[in-house]
Amino acid sequence: MGDKDSITSLAQGQTDDSANPRSLAALDASKLNITLATTLKPLQPIETLCFGQTFSDHMIVATYDPEIGWSAPEVKPHGPITLDPACSCFQYGGNVFEGMKAYLGPNGEARLFRPDMNMRRMEKSCARLALPPIDGDVVLELVKCLVNLEKRWIPKESGYSLYLRPTVIATRPGLGVIASDHAMLYILASPTGPYYQVLKPVSLFAVSENVRAWPGGTGGHKVAGNYSPGFLPQRTAAEKGYEQILWLFGDDRRITEAGAMNFFVVVKRDDGDGVDFITAPLDGTILPGVTRASCLALASDPDFHKESSVRLHPQETVYTMSDLAKWSSEGKLLEALVIGTAVIVGPCNRIGYEGKDIVIPGAGMGPVGTALRKKILDIQEGRTEWKGWGVVCP
């Protein structure tokens, strides 16, 4: 590895830059090597599936070396990987990930939901951590290969899916506090049910002494380092009887996100023209969720308006705990929704803040949340074709 001959031979495999013997190999899905597991695992009864606990038979792995570029990607049995303990990922957390799901369509076809958005986000996450650049379109080809190979793992029941976890980790084997020039891509597949029992409401504890994200930080990217600092406040919230945290920001207690989900509220308008559908703007402190973008797009889509009973006015705007308390006391706060790939659209029934609960009517979910959830599930599971959002794995 890394000697001149292998560099030259790899470079010759490239189409556009073969004149340059030092050009690095691009990630190339057509070079996929396949080593299948000798025995396949039995499928687990779906009632016993617990998010992210069961994995399919195979994973896809590729590595990036600064001398060579990307290795040929490999399908291999799901299992441990070996890394030097000095690797940058263990010391400096140079890790990014994506979360997406594959669903079975009505004709037994495997489907993804707006996977291009996950791939663009992954490219940006890698760039933010100065990881070697990665071509999301090729990662998507690899994701599709894995989904097709593991199709028997997609549960047939509605609300169930195969959760996919493309991950890039920093593998520079040294302690220097610098960007990693080595990386490993791997893609895992895990059969999963509804993240929360269908429509079981989530209680939120509003926290401002710990902050998830701040302007100029990494909160707008799906990078690993954003998550473990949330576990201690999450435990504190659980001790007080709440399931997740409502992350606030700033002296004015702006509402940002809930746990690792985006957060929306539905508020009755003063002019009587339906409702405002409110979420925080993408100012760098909010993870740009695919589900969030999809809900906002539906909420402003005349085609969706025709189907829904309530007139929606989507608003990406700063709003605070005092706004929320005021809307609640005036009886205008109609729904509170947690939104993301895992939960899709789910209800929040109460928010603990300064020793009191803001209780959401109807346990959080009303006509808006119900209509959005149904629409997105219909698109994901292929019952509705919608604006190219459902992508069949060929």
Ligand SMILES: *Cc1c(COP(=O)(O)O)cnc(C)c1O
């Ligand atoms: C992944 C994630 C979301 C939801 O994004 P989706 O693309 O809809 O799954 C929201 N907030 C955080 C912090 C996340 O990590």
